[in-house]
Amino acid sequence: MSGPVVMKSGDVPRYAPGERVTHWIVAITFVLLALSGLAFFHPAFWSLTAVLGGGVWSRILHPYVGVVMFVFFGLMALKYWKDNLIQPYDRAWQKRLPDILNNNDHGLPEIDKYNIGQKQLFLAWVVSMVLLLVSGVVMWRDVASFPVPVIRIASVVHAIAAVVMILGFIVHVYSAIFWVRGSMRAMTRGTVTHGWAKHHHPLWYRRVTGGGK
Ligand code: HEM
Numbered sequence: 582m583s584g585p586v587v588m589k590s591g592d593v594p595r596y597a598p599g600e601r602v603t604h605w606i607v608a609i610t611f612v613l614l615a616l617s618g619l620a621f622f623h624p625a626f627w628s629l630t631a632v633l634g635g636g637v638w639s640r641i642l643h644p645y646v647g648v649v650m651f652v653f654f655g656l657m658a659l660k661y662w663k664d665n666l667i668q669p670y671d672r673a674w675q676k677r678l679p680d681i682l683n684n685n686d687h688g689l690p691e692i693d694k695y696n697i698g699q700k701q702l703f704l705a706w707v708v709s710m711v712l713l714l715v716s717g718v719v720m721w722r723d724v725a726s727f728p729v730p731v732i733r734i735a736s737v738v739h740a741i742a743a744v745v746m747i748l749g750f751i752v753h754v755y756s757a758i759f760w761v762r763g764s765m766r767a768m769t770r771g772t773v774t775h776g777w778a779k780h781h782h783p784l785w786y787r788r789v790t791g792g793g794k
Pocket residue numbers: 595604607608611612654657661665695699700703706750753754757764765766767768
């Protein structure tokens with residue numbers, strides 16, 4: 582991170598426009614993939630193929646949309662991996678989780694850009710994305726031809742990785758919208774308030790503002 586940053590608006594910058602566009606491409610492709618993927622998983626969800634234009638189009642498009650998600654998530658992973666390395670202060674912060682859940686934030690260990698929950702989710706997503714891509718390519722009959730037993734194993738791996746991603750997605754969206762209030766604007770406007778930054782990510786706050794006001 583380069584020197585201290587101050588915005589004209591008085592807010593603290595968190596995500597540049599390119600980062601936000603990348604994130605929303607991942608989010609939109611993820612939803613399309615999760616819905617069309619559920620439709621392939623069980624006939625009860627078949628009507629969800631509508632999101633990609635019906636059964637035939639879903640079969641054709643699902644893998645291509647998957648590659649798009651993988652590429653854009655890859656860009657995010659390259660950008661954020663350093664910020665998501667777990668540090669000793671993250672473990673100390675995690676030990677105070679009961680207090681945090683009870684809104685007792687007094688004397689919490691100071692953390693950087695992300696908390697340990699975000700970091701663990703990031704890691705789970707990186708692993709799941711790789712598993713989804715590899716198992717997806719194995720099952721993609723237009724581009725690969727693997728023996729049937731290998732395809733069967735790939736389909737189980739694909740389903741498990743997808744479930745991990747969907748559960749992670751629910752936690753991610755819940756915490757972005759309801760739990761950590763004031764987070765959404767980081768991914769919409771690109772900025773957070775000084776209060777939010779100081780309260781949730783004091784080390785990061787000092788790093789980007791040089792101490793803040
Ligand atoms: C509608 C769905 C989504 C919403 C509302 C949402 C919201 C957000 C918000 C508000 C942030 C900023 C959090 C912060 O800076 O503390 C964020 C960061 C992030 N989001 Fe999402 N997101 C969504 C979908 C996704 C999906 C599907 C993925 C990936 C599969 C994803 C991956 C990430 C990552 C990697 C970050 C950076 C934080 C980190 O590295 O841990 N998001 N999201």
